[in-house]
Amino acid sequence: LVEVIRDLYIYADYCSNYPTAIRTSKKLFEENKELKALVNNILKDPEIRGLSFGSFLIKPVQRICKYPLLIKDLDKYTSKISKETIHIKLSLKKLDEVMRLINNSTQILDEEALYANIMSRVDPPLPISLEGKRLIREGYLGLYTGFRVRRRYCVLLDNVFIVFRYMRNVTLKWARIINFDHMTTVDISMETLRTTLGVSKEAFKISVPDQLFESTFIANSEIEKVKWIESFDYTIKRCRRVYDEGKFVYSR
Numbered sequence: 533l534v535e536v537i538r539d540l541y542i543y544a545d546y547c548s549n550y551p552t553a554i555r556t557s558k559k560l561f562e563e564n565k566e567l568k569a570l571v572n573n574i575l576k577d578p579e580i581r582g583l584s585f586g587s588f589l590i591k592p593v594q595r596i597c598k599y600p601l602l603i604k605d606l607d608k609y610t611s612k613i614s615k616e617t618i619h620i621k622l623s624l625k626k627l628d629e630v631m632r633l634i635n636n637s638t639q640i641l642d643e644e645a646l647y648a649n650i651m652s653r654v655d656p657p658l659p660i661s662l663e664g665k666r667l668i669r670e671g672y673l674g675l676y677t678g679f680r681v682r683r684r685y686c687v688l689l690d691n692v693f694i695v696f697r698y699m700r701n702v703t704l705k706w707a708r709i710i711n712f713d714h715m716t717t718v719d720i721s722m723e724t725l726r727t728t729l730g731v732s733k734e735a736f737k738i739s740v741p742d743q744l745f746e747s748t749f750i751a752n753s754e755i756e757k758v759k760w761i762e763s764f765d766y767t768i769k770r771c772r773r774v775y776d777e778g779k780f781v782y783s784r
Contacts, residue, residue: 533603533619533620533623537599537623537626537627537630538626540596540599540627540630541630541633543592543593543596543630543634544630544633544634546592546593547592547593547596547634550589550590550593553589554586554589554648557585557586557589571585581655581656581657582656582657582658583651583652583657584648584651584652586647586648586651586652587648587651587652588652589648590649590652591652593649594649594652594653596630596631596634597631599627600624600627600628600631603620603623603624603627606620607620607621607624646667647667650667650670650687650704653703653704654696654703654704654705654706655703655704655705656705658694658706658709659709660692660709660711662689662692665689665690665691665692666689666690667687667688667689668688668689668690668763668766668767669687669688669759669760670685670686670687670688671685671756671760672684672685672686672698672752673686673749673750673751673760674749674750674751675695675747675748675749675750676735676748676749676750681750683698684696684697684698684749685697685698685704688760688763688764688767690770691711691712691767691770691771692709692710692712693709693710693712693738694706694708694709694710695707695708695709695710695747708745710738710740710745712768712771732750733754733757734750734751734753734754734756734757735749735750735751735757736748736749736751736757736760736761737749738764
């Protein structure tokens with residue numbers, strides 16, 4: 533097991549080169565239309581499950597993160613008096629060194645890598661195309677339902693807001709998609725929310741009447757709340773510039 537883990541150092545090189553791979557493949561697809569058409573045709577296969585080309589490039593980065601959990605489970609269910617315990621403990625130590633090196637490498641993952649990582653975890657696939665969309669902000673928010681706060685993973689793109697349920701197997705299942713293209717009114721108001729859990733100053737409300745959407749979200753902190761509101765503000769103003777004034781109305 534220790535010998536196998538030593539071979540995992542190659543993942544560090546892969547992770548550090550991943551952003552370059554993303555940029556290179558994107559450039560190749562832009563320059564070679566035949567290659568892009570070939571790859572797109574392959575991605576239509578039902579066995580691909582709607583994943584993008586970048587989703588496959590991110591797989592090794594995701595896979596390496598699962599190995600520590602696997603070996604910790606081996607340690608958990610192995611007798612402490614077994615000679616295998618020594619090998620498992622040593623393997624965990626070596627794997628920890630590998631993971632530290634990989635974590636240093638993955639810190640340079642750019643926006644495209646993060647976006648590809650998110651999309652590769654979505655199952656079932658989204659019912660809309662996100663090609664060409666720009667990632668503005670992502671992270672966890674609490675969704676206040678009136679009785680409790682449910683943890684949701686939220687992704688804000690340049691004209692789409694997606695709320696995901698975070699499943700135990702690390703996949704993301706979309707719960708709501710708000711398309712900014714069709715908004716007539718957006719109201720994001722800072723407020724002090726009095727919930728059954730107490731007073732929350734980290735809450736903000738999003739209201740989209742024409743899509744029958746109104747929800748209160750709770751950030752992890754007041755600073756995070758401000759960052760989310762600023763991100764929405766930027767996105768909404770950008771949409772207002774893109775669309776005719778008569779088609780899109782922004783209110784605050």
